[in-house]
Amino acid sequence: MTNSIAENDSAQDQGRHRILLVGLSIVVLIWYIAMWSVGLLGCWTARKRYRSRPNxxxxxxxxxxxxxxxxxxxxxxxxxxxxxxxxxxxxxxxxxxxxxxxxxxxxxxxxxxxxxxxxxxxxxxxxxxxxxxxxxxxxxxxxxxxxxxxxxxxxxxxxxxxxxxxxxxxxxxxxxxxxxxxxxxxxxxxxxxxxxxxxxxxxxxxxxxxxxxxxxxxxxxxxxxxxxxxxxxxxxxxxxxxxxxxxxxxxxxxxxxxxxxxxxxxxxxxxxxxxxxxxxxxxxxxxxxxxxxxxxxxxxxxxxxxxxxxxRFSDYVWRRVRWIRVRKPITLVATSLEPFTESVMLGAIVATTMRYLIGMPIQLFLPVHFLLWTLVDLDVYASLAGYSLPSSKRWSFLVAWLVRELLAFPIWILGIIGNEVEWRGRRYKVLQNGEAERVPM
Missing domain, CATH: 3.90.550.10 (Spore Coat Polysaccharide Biosynthesis Protein SpsA; Chain A)
Known part of the structure; x- marks a missing residue:
C-alpha cells in the first residue's frame, strides 16, 4: 500500500510538472506570436510610410x-x-x-x-x-x-x-x-x-x-x-x-x-x-x-x-554597450526583456518548445525561423533605402547581419553588468535614476 501511495504521489508530481511545462510552452508561443506581430507591424508601417513620401x-x-x-x-x-x-x-x-x-x-x-x-x-x-x-x-x-x-x-x-x-x-x-x-x-x-x-x-x-x-x-x-x-x-x-x-x-x-x-x-x-x-x-x-x-x-x-x-569592431561593441547602460535605468523592463526579442535567443527557446510540444525537429524549425526573420529585415531595409539591398554588397551585409544577431546577447550581458560608459573621450557613470556623473579617465 505504501508503494501504491508513493507511485500515486509520483504520478501527481509528474502531472503537475507536465502542466507547468505546457503552461510555460503556451506563454513562450504567445510571446513568439507577439514578437512576430511587432516585427510585421514595423515592416508594414515602413512600407506604408517610406515607400511613398507625400509632398x-x-x-x-x-x-x-x-x-x-x-x-x-x-x-x-x-x-x-x-x-x-x-x-x-x-x-x-x-x-x-x-x-x-x-x-x-x-x-x-x-x-x-x-x-x-x-x-x-x-x-x-x-x-x-x-x-x-x-x-x-x-x-x-x-x-x-x-x-x-x-x-x-x-x-x-x-x-x-x-x-x-x-x-x-x-x-x-x-x-x-x-x-x-x-x-x-x-x-x-x-x-x-x-x-x-x-x-x-x-x-x-x-x-x-x-x-x-x-x-x-x-x-x-x-x-x-x-x-x-x-x-x-x-x-x-x-x-x-x-x-x-x-x-x-x-x-x-x-x-x-x-x-x-x-x-x-x-x-x-x-x-x-x-x-x-x-x-x-x-x-x-x-x-x-x-x-x-x-x-x-x-x-x-x-x-x-x-x-x-x-x-572598428570594438567601437561597435562599446557603442551598443553604452546604449544599454544609458537606457537601463530609464526603461528597465524593456531593457531586461530585450534578449527575448532577438532572433537567436527567441528562436532557440521556441525551437526547444516546439520540439517538446509536437516533436518538431530543431534543425527544421530554426532554418525557417531565420529565413523569415531575414526576409522581413531585408524588406524594412528596402523600405527605408528606397531600393532593395544591392547584389554587390548582399553577402557582406548578410554576414554582418548574422554576426550582429549572434552578438546581441553577449553584448546585452556586458551592458547589463556595468554602469560606466565612454562618450567622445569622456567617461561617465550612469546612476540609478538615469542621471550621469563624470568619472576621471
Whole structure:
C-alpha cells in the first residue's frame, strides 16, 4: 500500500510538472506570436510610410512668402570632424523651406569643424546661418551644454536638433513641420497634439570596416523595425536623438515632475537645461513631453542618413554597450526583456518548445525561423533605402547581419553588468535614476 501511495504521489508530481511545462510552452508561443506581430507591424508601417513620401503642404514650400510658413531654427551641435561632415551640414542649407535659420554650435574656438562651417557659410551667403562658439555648463551632458547658447538665441519657437553625423533630403524639414503643425482641433476628443517629430536613422557605411558593417546591419534592419513598430503602436514615448523637431515653448512648460527632481536652482533651469544631467537627453525629452504634457510624437516620412565612417569592431561593441547602460535605468523592463526579442535567443527557446510540444525537429524549425526573420529585415531595409539591398554588397551585409544577431546577447550581458560608459573621450557613470556623473579617465 505504501508503494501504491508513493507511485500515486509520483504520478501527481509528474502531472503537475507536465502542466507547468505546457503552461510555460503556451506563454513562450504567445510571446513568439507577439514578437512576430511587432516585427510585421514595423515592416508594414515602413512600407506604408517610406515607400511613398507625400509632398509637403503648399504653404511650406519656397514659392510662398516666408511669413506664411512657421519659422524653424535648425540647431546643429558640432565637435570635431565627423564622417561626411561637410555633406551632412550642407543638407541643412539645401532645405526646400521658406523660413528657417541655421545655428551651428561649437564649444571651442579651435574646433576642427570650423573651417568646414566657414566654407559652407561662404558657399551659401543667402542662407540665414551663423556660428555660435562657446558652451554653457548646465550639466554633465556635453551635447546639451554645447546647444544651450543656440537654444537661447534661436529666433523661432520650432527647433530642429540635428546631429552632426546626419544628413537629410531637401524636403525633410517641410514634411516634418507638416506633421508638427497638424491642427489641435481634431474631431476625436482623445486625440493628442503632436509635440515632437523624429526621424529613423538609416546608416550609410562608406568604409569597409567590419564595425561599420555591423552598425549598418543593425540600424537598417532590426533597430529600424522595432523603432518603427513601437512608434506605430504609440503605447509610450520612444525617441532617438539623431533628428528631433519640437517647440521650445513646450519644453519651457516642463517642470521635471517626470523624474521627481527639483530643477529650480541656479545651476539648472527649465527647458533644455533641465535635461543636461542625463546622457540620454533625447529619450528624456520625449518621455517628459509624453507624460508631463500628455502630448504625443510621430515619425517623419523621411530618414536621417547616418554616416558611420571608420568604425572598428570594438567601437561597435562599446557603442551598443553604452546604449544599454544609458537606457537601463530609464526603461528597465524593456531593457531586461530585450534578449527575448532577438532572433537567436527567441528562436532557440521556441525551437526547444516546439520540439517538446509536437516533436518538431530543431534543425527544421530554426532554418525557417531565420529565413523569415531575414526576409522581413531585408524588406524594412528596402523600405527605408528606397531600393532593395544591392547584389554587390548582399553577402557582406548578410554576414554582418548574422554576426550582429549572434552578438546581441553577449553584448546585452556586458551592458547589463556595468554602469560606466565612454562618450567622445569622456567617461561617465550612469546612476540609478538615469542621471550621469563624470568619472576621471
Amino acid at each position: 509637403p503642404t503648399p504653404s511650406l514650400v519656397p514659392t510662398t512668402l516666408p511669413s506664411s510658413a512657421p519659422g524653424v531654427s535648425i540647431l546643429r551641435p558640432l565637435k570635431g570632424l565627423d564622417a561626411n561632415l561637410s555633406e551632412n551640414l550642407e543638407s541643412s542649407f539645401k532645405q526646400d523651406y521658406p523660413n528657417f535659420e541655421i545655428l551651428l554650435s561649437v564649444a571651442d574656438e579651435h574646433d576642427k569643424a570650423l573651417p568646414i562651417v566657414h566654407g559652407l557659410l561662404e558657399k551659401y551667403p543667402n542662407v540665414n546661418a551663423r556660428v555660435i562658439i562657446g558652451e554653457e555648463q548646465v550639466g554633465v551632458n556635453p551635447k546639451v551644454n554645447n546647444l544651450m547658447r543656440s537654444y537661447n538665441e534661436a529666433a523661432h519657437d520650432i527647433l530642429w536638433v540635428l546631429d552632426s553625423n546626419v544628413a537629410v533630403v531637401p524636403g525633410a524639414l517641410a514634411r516634418a513641420v507638416d506633421i508638427l503643425s497638424r491642427p489641435s482641433s481634431h474631431p476625436n476628443p482623445s486625440w493628442r497634439r503632436i509635440a515632437l517629430v523624429h526621424h529613423v536613422p538609416f546608416a550609410i557605411s562608406s568604409r569597409a570596416t567590419f564595425g561599420a558593417r555591423l552598425e549598418e546591419a543593425f540600424l537598417n534592419t532590426n533597430h529600424a523595425k522595432m523603432y518603427i513598430a513601437v512608434n506605430a503602436a504609440a503605447v509610450d514615448s520612444c525617441v532617438m536623438g539623431k533628428s528631433n523637431l519640437f517647440r521650445r515653448s513646450d519644453l519651457e512648460r516642463l517642470d521635471g515632475s517626470l523624474v521627481r527632481q527639483q530643477y529650480h536652482d541656479s545651476r539648472q533651469g527649465l527647458g533644455l537645461a533641465m535635461f543636461a544631467r542625463f546622457l540620454a537627453e533625447d529619450n528624456m525629452i520625449g518621455l517628459a513631453l509624453w507624460h508631463e504634457l500628455d502630448l504625443r510624437h510621430d515619425l517623419s516620412y523621411d530618414v536621417a542618413y547616418n554616416a558611420l565612417g571608420d568604425m
